[in-house]
Amino acid sequence: MYKNIIFDFGGVMVDFDPKDYLMERFCHESAEEKIYRLTFGSETWAQLDAGLISRFEGNQKMLEDAKAEGCLFEVQEVLDDWMSILRIRRRMLDLVRRLKSHGYCVYYLSNMPEDALALLREKGLLDKFDGGIASCEVHINKPDPRIYQALLEKYNLKATECVFIDDSRPNVQTAFQLGMNGLQMKESVGTLVRSLATCNISLR
Template identity: 70%
Template structure:
């Protein structure tokens, strides 16, 4: 019997599709891929998620590399603008509230920088979750198994009593190895609800 439902943020609780954003912005596959590797796909982005570098330091490093590749203008524009793609999914918030009303404990487990975490918790997620672990707080990113264990240890949870929902398959697989039941968020909230129902998780 499941007692805990654990949610990722980006791609689950909020819209976050950087590649789609870059397609809309540049309409040029070569530029999109190059700018992605200089920003969202960069080592600096991973260090930001892990709380091992400040936003200022990360931006300066990304811009320095972008200048070397002749993409400083494009990268600066992305760094100034990208946060607007973090749009809350209201139906997901409603789902979390329904799960709580049915007696489930709800937590978050997310790769996320400190400034974005603060923004989302203040703007969209205040009081929504019973707790959670962010990568920037423990300096570990998914799919490293230690971040999942940090959540279990922090709240005294059992993996076999927990369902983990994430948009990335590698993160789901890592959770599964620790004993979680994993559901990959692919398209709609309705599909997720049906997947939860197959786990006998009551959401209606």
């Protein structure tokens, strides 16, 4: 019997599709690929997610790399503006509320740099959950099993009583390996609700 539903933030609770954002901004596939590699897809960004470097340090490193590849201005634009894509999904907030009203506990487990986490805290998103862990707080990124274990231990949860929802297949696979049920968020909230129903989680 499932008692706990664990949500990722980016791509699940919050709009976050950096490749679409870059394509819309630059309208050029090769430019999008290069800038993604220098920003969101870089090792520096992974270090930001893990809270291993400050935003200032991370931005300086990404700008140095961008300068060496002749796209300093474009990367600076992205670093100045990227958090504008972090829009909270209202229908997902409604789903969280409905789950809580049916007696489930809800948690978050997300890869996220400190400044983005602070923004979502200011917007009140974290208050909607019974608890959670962001990667920057424990210096570990998904899909490393240790961050999942940290959440389970912090709130004394049993893996077999948890359903984990993420837009990333590798992250969902790790949840399965640890004994949780895992659902990959692919499309609409309605599709997710039907997937939850297959886990005997009915919201009617």
